[in-house]
Amino acid sequence: MMNAHTDLAIELKEQLEASASDKKGYCFSEEIEAEGKIRISRVEILNKVGERQFGREKGTYITIEVPEIHQGGSDLQKQVVKTIVNQLRSLPIWDKRNILLVGIGNREITSDALGPFAVSSTCVNRHRNIFLNLTDSEYNVSALVPGVMSQTGMESSDIIRGVIAETHPDLVIVVDALASRSVHRVNRTVQICNTGIAPGSGLKNNRTALNQASLGVPVIAIGVPTVVSTLTILADLLDVIENGKWKEQVLSGLPEEFARSESDMFVTTKNIDEEVQCLSIIISHAIEVCYGLTEDM
Numbered sequence: 001m002m003n004a005h006t007d008l009a010i011e012l013k014e015q016l017e018a019s020a021s022d023k024k025g026y027c028f029s030e031e032i033e034a035e036g037k038i039r040i041s042r043v044e045i046l047n048k049v050g051e052r053q054f055g056r057e058k059g060t061y062i063t064i065e066v067p068e069i070h071q072g073g074s075d076l077q078k079q080v081v082k083t084i085v086n087q088l089r090s091l092p093i094w095d096k097r098n099i100l101l102v103g104i105g106n107r108e109i110t111s112d113a114l115g116p117f118a119v120s121s122t123c124v125n126r127h128r129n130i131f132l133n134l135t136d137s138e139y140n141v142s143a144l145v146p147g148v149m150s151q152t153g154m155e156s157s158d159i160i161r162g163v164i165a166e167t168h169p170d171l172v173i174v175v176d177a178l179a180s181r182s183v184h185r186v187n188r189t190v191q192i193c194n195t196g197i198a199p200g201s202g203l204k205n206n207r208t209a210l211n212q213a214s215l216g217v218p219v220i221a222i223g224v225p226t227v228v229s230t231l232t233i234l235a236d237l238l239d240v241i242e243n244g245k246w247k248e249q250v251l252s253g254l255p256e257e258f259a260r261s262e263s264d265m266f267v268t269t270k271n272i273d274e275e276v277q278c279l280s281i282i283i284s285h286a287i288e289v290c291y292g293l294t295e296d297m
Contacts (some may be wrong), residue, residue, distance in 0.1 A: 005229050005266075007178035007192055009043045009061030012054045025050030028148035032077045037072060039065040040087065057211065062087045067188050069282075070275055075284055084190060084222075084286035091194045093218040096170035098126075099291060101143040102160055102210070104176040104199050106151070110276055111268045112225045115175040116145045117280035118222075123293040126167075139291040142167060156199060157208040157215070172219045174210050175283060177276075179266065180225030181232045186268065187275040188282070190224055197221035197289060224279050226272065230265040 006012065013028060025048075030041040041063040045054055058254070064087065066080055088094050103113040103119030126142040128134070146152065146159040160172070174197050180186055196211025196219035211219050269275060288294040 004155050005232075006181040006225075007197075007223060008046075008063060008185065008189065008225060009054060009056060009193070010041050010063040010191075011039075011063075011181050011185075012056070013043050016053055018188065020136070024190060025053045031191045031210045033083060034076060037066060037068055037076060038079065038083055040083065040289060041065070057195040058078070059193060060091060061193040061195075062090070064190040064192070065185065066190075067189065070271070070278060071186050077278070080190075080282055081286045081289060084192070084283065085290045087184065087218070088222075088290050090240045091192070091220060094220065094290070095170060095196055096166070097139060098169045099139060100160075100163065100167065100169035100172045101141065101287065102156075102172055102174045103143070103145040104156060104174055104197070104210070106148045110272050111149075111242070112177050113278050114224055114226060114280055116178040117276060118175045118283040118287075119143050119145055120286040121280060122287050138268075139293075141287075141291055141293060144277070155208050159209055160210065162216055163213060164231075168183050169217060172210070172215055174216055175217060175286065176221065176229070178223040178225040179227050179229070181228065183228050183233060186225050186228050187272070190222065193221050194218070194222070197223065222283055224283075226276060227266040227268045230267060233267070253285070 013026070016023075026046055027044045028042065029259050030039060032039055043061040044061075045051060045056055045058045045061070047058065051058055064080070064083055066076070068076060069080060101119045101122055101124075103115035103117070105115040107113045107116035120143070122141075122143060124141050125137065126140040129137045129140050135280070144160065144163055146156045149155060152159065154168075176197055176199055178191065180189065196209060198209040208214060210221070285294070
């Protein structure tokens, strides 16, 4: 069966529930903020059963869905910043002194530029603290945008490990663009997790995972789905025609030859430039607030 691609744990959870899978491998909770405009979902993968169910590492996966994020104005976007800060701080590993921010992706391709844009926009202070010998600074934040293999000839993980070896951060925060299997979540959802990330996995273009096992330090990943496969769009349409059948069941009914030819086709929104710019600023500002790089919420 051809599966719609996704990096979002919430969508894997929805698939598990649709297939009547038992829940002993994970737990789920959700809450609503901003008068229903922000939905926060939390998936906790508890054990190896959950890892098999999700195909993801044991850990916490937080999804912040804001359907009106690009229409709700600055007040809603400020609330999203606050929500991201609160959810980041809900992860026990967030509070480390030396932080390395890493923006994964290709800044020349807008749908893949979220990481480079967000990290390049974030204030850093490690150089200043070292120069001025400010040993009482609560956080030292540095940043890296390693580019992609077609630009550097190197795996991003190799570049990041080299920087880690020289600068010795206590925590790495990776920002990257993701893939969704729902058109309604594209550029309107933020996922935060404490298990790192496998760049390109949602597009089945896997690179070396960026996690504690590969980098030697804890990793928090922040991502936004910026693309969706054409198969998903077709499945959403057929889902309506078929009275709400889960899209994986719909996809299984497609001719295999057709599904194969469409499985590598991904699309994004017509306003991708504006939306990625907006989202990168929101994520950048949330990181700055979280680590005291700005006082303005």
